[in-house]
Every structure is written in structure tokens, then in C-alpha cells.
Amino acid sequence: MELLxxxxxxxxxxxxxxxxxxxxxxxxxxxxxxxxxxxxxxLQKLREEVSAPERMDIIKVDMxxxxxxxxxFSQIKxxxxxxxxxxxxxxxSHRSALIDGDTKLWSEMLNxxxxxxxxxxxxxxxxxxxxxxxxxxxxxSSMAAHRVPPGGGIYAATKHxxxxxTESLRKELRVAGSNIRITxxxxxxxxxxxxxxxxxDKEASNLFSKTKVLDSKDVVSAIIYALTQPPHxxxxxxxxxxxxxIT
Ligand SMILES: NC(=O)c1ccc[n+]([C@@H]2O[C@H](COP(=O)([O-])OP(=O)(O)OC[C@H]3O[C@@H](n4cnc5c(N)ncnc54)[C@H](OP(=O)(O)O)[C@@H]3O)[C@@H](O)[C@H]2O)c1
Numbered sequence: 001m002e003l004l005x006x007x008x009x010x011x012x013x014x015x016x017x018x019x020x021x022x023x024x025x026x027x028x029x030x031x032x033x034x035x036x037x038x039x040x041x042x043l044q045k046l047r048e049e050v051s052a053p054e055r056m057d058i059i060k061v062d063m064x065x066x067x068x069x070x071x072x073f074s075q076i077k078x079x080x081x082x083x084x085x086x087x088x089x090x091x092x093s094h095r096s097a098l099i100d101g102d103t104k105l106w107s108e109m110l111n112x113x114x115x116x117x118x119x120x121x122x123x124x125x126x127x128x129x130x131x132x133x134x135x136x137x138x139x140x141s142s143m144a145a146h147r148v149p150p151g152g153g154i155y156a157a158t159k160h161x162x163x164x165x166t167e168s169l170r171k172e173l174r175v176a177g178s179n180i181r182i183t184x185x186x187x188x189x190x191x192x193x194x195x196x197x198x199x200x201d202k203e204a205s206n207l208f209s210k211t212k213v214l215d216s217k218d219v220v221s222a223i224i225y226a227l228t229q230p231p232h233x234x235x236x237x238x239x240x241x242x243x244x245x246i247t
Contacts (some may be wrong), residue, residue, distance in 0.1 A: 013090030
């Protein structure tokens, strides 16, 4: 784990679910972690729970607001000298059909899952280049990037975009002669608030009681695997499903 020691890792969407778990784990593994989200009180609680609170900064950011993202990167540069690892995890999923859905909900998914991910990636890579470090950008994508589940709609489109962005970035970095790495992690169903919101409460509890789905910790293991490979090894994508899941 010495590859992670003292690395500055930004985790977006750290107030719940997968982001919360990876932020905790990265602190335990020796990183300096910047945990961001909108719900600041949840971030405060997270910092109280981590093994070394002095290694965690928390920042309130709404990923739909580009200026807030820029302000966050300025704060990181001032305090820690820039990021080494970016975990693009913040994401939102609404049920909003293509035939009669709500443009506002579509727009929120596109803004958070795609545009904010691109803005954070660009800002992080600029800081890595200024620091002259071979950093790592990791997108928390989805199996919805690889197949379209029923009702996938705009959410599946955003994750298909993340798949394309992963490959585009890999090629841009290679052309630029950079050793910065880019990885996607593509989980299927994970037991988090996002899934419960998407499936609505009764449906979710039925599903979770009948089917063993992934846990956030399962996704964290895949993220840590990708981050701790030797510098010449780039894990491109990891597809993860519960053994019980059919789709
Ligand atoms: N759960 C699944 O089944 C599943 C499967 C595949 C992939 N994923 C992906 O995993 C990632 C994490 O999701 P999760 O399952 O852990 O869900 P979650 O528990 O709902 O967490 C989502 C995180 O995103 C943050 N977020 C959402 N909108 C934001 C905004 N406008 N500004 C800042 N932060 C925002 C939330 O923070 P605030 O609300 O506090 O801002 C929260 O911390 C997402 O990219 C999701 O697409 C999830």
C-alpha cells in the first residue's frame, strides 16, 4: 500500500454510499483525502469516523456549479499542493423516461454524471501536470455503461458517455506522452441510497431481500486493486456483478 502513502486523493460524492466507503478506506491506507459533496453535515460525520481525521479535508460542493468545482480545486492546491488521485464518484440516477420524462431531471444527470466528471478530470490532470506526478483518474461508472437495463434512459446514456470518455482520455494521455492513468469501475446493483431512490422504497427492499446485490465495500476493493497496481499497469475497466444478478 506504499503506493498510496501521502497521496492526495479527491473523492467526489463522499457523503454516502460508495464515495463514503472509499474516502474512509483511502485515509486508512495513508492518503490525504479531500471528501466533497453537498451535504456538509454528512461529511463532518464522516471525518469524525475516519482513522486519522487530520488526513481528511471536507468541502461542500454542488457538482452542477462549475465555479464551486474551481474553488474546490484552488483550495486543494493551496492546502495540499494539488491532487494525485481523483475518484470521480458523484452521480445521480432518476427514473425519467425518454418518452415523457422531465428535462430538469435529465439535465441534472448529464451535468453531474458527465459534465462535472469532465471538469474535475481536466482540473485534476492540470494539477498533476503542475506537480509533475503520474497521477490516477478513476471514474465510478456502471454496468449501465456496457448494457442498457430496462428503463435505463438518460442514466444509461450518461454511463455510456463515461465509457467513451475513459477511452478518449486514455488516448489523449498517450498522445501527450503522459503516464497519468485512467480507470473505470463498472458495478451492477450496489446497495446504496442511489439504488433505493431509483427503485423506490418498497421495490428496493423487495429486491434487496431476495437478491444479494453488491455492497459498497465490494466496489472499494476493485478501486483499491486498480490504484495499487505497479505504475506501468493500467486497469482499464472492471465489470462487477453480484453472482445472483441476471441482467
Ligand atoms: N448504487 C448502484 O447500484 C450503482 C451501480 C453502478 C454505479 N453506481 C455509481 O456509483 C456512484 C456513487 O453512487 P452511490 O450508489 O454510492 O449513490 P449515493 O449513495 O446516492 O451517493 C451519491 C453521491 O453523489 C453525490 N452527489 C449527487 N449529486 C451531487 C451534486 N449535485 N453535487 C455534489 N455531489 C453530488 C451525493 O452527495 P450529496 O447528495 O451530499 O451532494 C452522494 O455523496 C455514482 O456515480 C453511481 O452512478 C452506483
